[in-house]
Amino acid sequence: MTYTYRDPARLAVSIENWLKEQAFSAGASGGIVGLSGGIDSAVVAALLKRAFGSDMLAVLMPCHSISKDRDHALLLVEAFALPYAEIDLSPVFESFLRALDTSLSPLAAANIKPRLRMTTLYALGQNRKLLVCGTGNKAEIVMGYFTKYGDGGCDLLPLGDLLKCEVRELARFLGVPEEIVTKAPSAGLWEGQTDEGEMGMTYEAIDGYIATGKGDENVRARIETMNNVSAHKRALPPVCIPF
Numbered sequence: 417m418t419y420t421y422r423d424p425a426r427l428a429v430s431i432e433n434w435l436k437e438q439a440f441s442a443g444a445s446g447g448i449v450g451l452s453g454g455i456d457s458a459v460v461a462a463l464l465k466r467a468f469g470s471d472m473l474a475v476l477m478p479c480h481s482i483s484k485d486r487d488h489a490l491l492l493v494e495a496f497a498l499p500y501a502e503i504d505l506s507p508v509f510e511s512f513l514r515a516l517d518t519s520l521s522p523l524a525a526a527n528i529k530p531r532l533r534m535t536t537l538y539a540l541g542q543n544r545k546l547l548v549c550g551t552g553n554k555a556e557i558v559m560g561y562f563t564k565y566g567d568g569g570c571d572l573l574p575l576g577d578l579l580k581c582e583v584r585e586l587a588r589f590l591g592v593p594e595e596i597v598t599k600a601p602s603a604g605l606w607e608g609q610t611d612e613g614e615m616g617m618t619y620e621a622i623d624g625y626i627a628t629g630k631g632d633e634n635v636r637a638r639i640e641t642m643n644n645v646s647a648h649k650r651a652l653p654p655v656c657i658p659f
Contacts, residue, residue, distance in 0.1 A: 419627040421582050424589035428463065431574050435467040438572055439547060446471030447572065448546040450533050451492065451500065453485030455587050455596055456551040458492045460574055462590040464549060465496050473546060474498045477536055479505040479529045488596050495593055501540065505532050530566030538569075547571040555580045555622040559615055559639065560646020568649060579627060580619035615642070 439446060446468035449460045457474075464472040476489050493500045512528060513520070537548045550570030552562050554577055562568040575583055580601070587597045601611040601619065612618050617635055625631040625639050 419624065421579070421585055424582070424586040427578070427582065427586050428466070428589060431463050432467040435463065435549075435572070435574060439468070442547055442571070443545070444547045445545040446473075446547075447549045448473045448475065448537055448541040448544070449549045449551065450474075450537055450567075451476050451489040451498075452551070453488035453492075453596070454551075454599070454601060455592065456553055456575060456583060456601075457489075458592045458596050459583055459587050459590060460549050460551050461492060461498055462496055462587075462592060463574055465498055466590075470499055471546070472499060473540065473544065474500040475537060475540060476500065476502040477505050477533045478502070479509050479532065488593075488599070491593050492596060495591065503536055505529070505536065508532055527563045527566060530563040531569075534566050534569040541571075549574055550576075552576060553578050553580050553583050554626060555619055556611075557650065558626055559622065559642045560649050561611065561615055561642075562649065564649045579623040581623050 435447060438444075447464045449457055449464060449472075451457050451461055451474040461472075461474045464474075474489075474493060476486060478486055492498065509528060509532060512532070513525065534548075540546070541548045548570045550567060550573045552567065552573055553575045556562055557573070557576055578586065584597060588594075615622070616638060621631060621635045622639060625635055631639075
């Protein structure tokens with residue numbers, strides 16, 4: 417299966433201009449992004465730096481996180497001279513679990529982390545007149561592979577129309593360190609967790625189906641099922657109209 421990726425140089429210019437237009441329309445100074453140590457947030461941070469210079473902020477928000485992810489986030493900060501802040505959300509997470517005082521499933525507990533990060537980004541962003549930029553790509557959006565009101569809670573999605581393979585090519589064009597580009601994509605919610613493991617297929621298979629509408633029958637069925645059951649994540653809450 418073959419399909420043509422868009423030119424990363426043109427993508428970079430187009431997204432930078434779009435970011436500037438969005439900020440101007442909203443009366444904002446720039447953008448803010450959570451820096452996870454992964455490729456998607458690295459690309460968004462690099463684009464924000466190109467678009468806004470010092471009027472951006474990359475935020476590291478460890479929450480019982482994997483130490484290597486922090487190392488990669490700091491590697492990116494150094495590579496692009498990013499303005500950044502680091503806020504350890506582990507104590508907040510622990511306190512929140514104690515306050516709930518109930519037994520949660522592993523996934524329900526893990527999804528608290530991206531929701532705490534969303535709250536942190538909006539607090540800092542509002543304080544500095546920065547728009548919250550999400551890091552979701554087209555494959556993740558189609559699959560519904562994001563936490564509702566967590567990493568899905570943002571003002572802008574700069575990578576939302578890009579296949580994962582296009583994100584990878586754009587990362588290399590921008591000069592993102594190769595060890596970030598080639599690491600296994602992961603939300604970092606628990607040790608050993610990977611995006612492809614949770615979704616049950618590779619990004620290559622997802623990209624191929626999105627780009628061409630063709631693919632293995634099992635892949636097609638799984639993508640369409642996940643897209644259907646996650647439709648509520650991509651829509652505003654439905655409003656009841658009484659009759």
